[in-house]
Structures are given as structure tokens and as C-alpha cells.
Amino acid sequence: MRLIGLAGWSGAGKTTLLARLIPCLTARGLVVSTLKHAHHDFDLDQPGKDSHTHRQAGAHQVLISSARRWALMSELRGAPEPPLDVLLRRLDPVDLVLVEGFKRDPIPKLEIHRAANGKSWLHPGDPLIRAIASDVPPPVGWNGGHAALDDVEAVAALILRHAAEGLPWVR
Structure with a gap:
């Protein structure tokens, strides 16, 4: 799998750009996955659901499955957060991981930058920043790629160009 990170300060537009990039890249025939770091104590589960009851009872992992999707939740219970390389190995092989x-x-x-x-x-x-997507021109002296933050096609082209140049393989 090839991967590239979208890095920027909170409020720069990373999630908005990702939501627009995914259909743009999949329309080009790529199978794309994402890995999102949550900075807060997030929870996908809801009180009153069986899976929540299982976790609250002490289950280390709860796998939920239906005819439409499945999800695996693992409780850290004081263990350190897994590093990025460990999390990436949990993904199925795809063409590109954002x-x-x-x-x-x-x-x-x-780099995602909003002035x-x-x-x-x-x-x-x-x-390791290979390119910039921003709402202002890049600083003087920047010699990497650049695209306007709202030009999804140009941002996708930057990502594909760098993927072709040999972004690292995972696994």
C-alpha cells in the first residue's frame, strides 16, 4: 500500500479536503482507505447497545458484523496507543491510504494550510512534507508541489504524482 499523510493545524480543512479527495481518487479506479487520528476520548459505541454492554463488562475486543459492514473495537484499558505502523498493518491492502x-x-x-x-x-x-495545499501561495523558497486548497483535482494530481514517484510501501 502507498500512503500519504494530510498534515495541518486544527481548522485547516483536512477532513473537508479528504471527504472531497476520496471520491475523486476512487473515480480514477483507486481503492482508498483512510486512517484518522482522534485527539479526543472518542466513542463509536452507544449506551444501550449490546456491543457497549459487552465493552463495559470488560471485553477486550468487540467485533460487530452485519450484512452491510463490520467494525472491530479494541479497548486499550491503560495500554499505550498503538503507533501508526501497527495501525496501518490492521488495514486491508489497498492502492492508497490517506x-x-x-x-x-x-x-x-x-501540508494543508489555511491562512x-x-x-x-x-x-x-x-x-517529509512533499507538497502543499493552501488558500494562499506557498512561501518564497518552497520548491515542492503546490495546489489551491479548493482545487481537489489538482490536489489529487499532486498525491498521484508523489505516489508514482515512490511513496513508501506498507507491509
């Missing part, structure tokens, strides 16, 4: 978050992990990245956030650029401190 990783949201994990901006400090050593993977190739596309209105007032945040600094990430690329000066991260040599």
Missing part, C-alpha cells in the same frame, strides 16, 4: 493527523510521524505528507488560522507553516520543520 492518513489524517499523525503529523509528527515519519511519513510523507501533504485565516494564523498558524505557522509546518514544512520548514518537516522534511
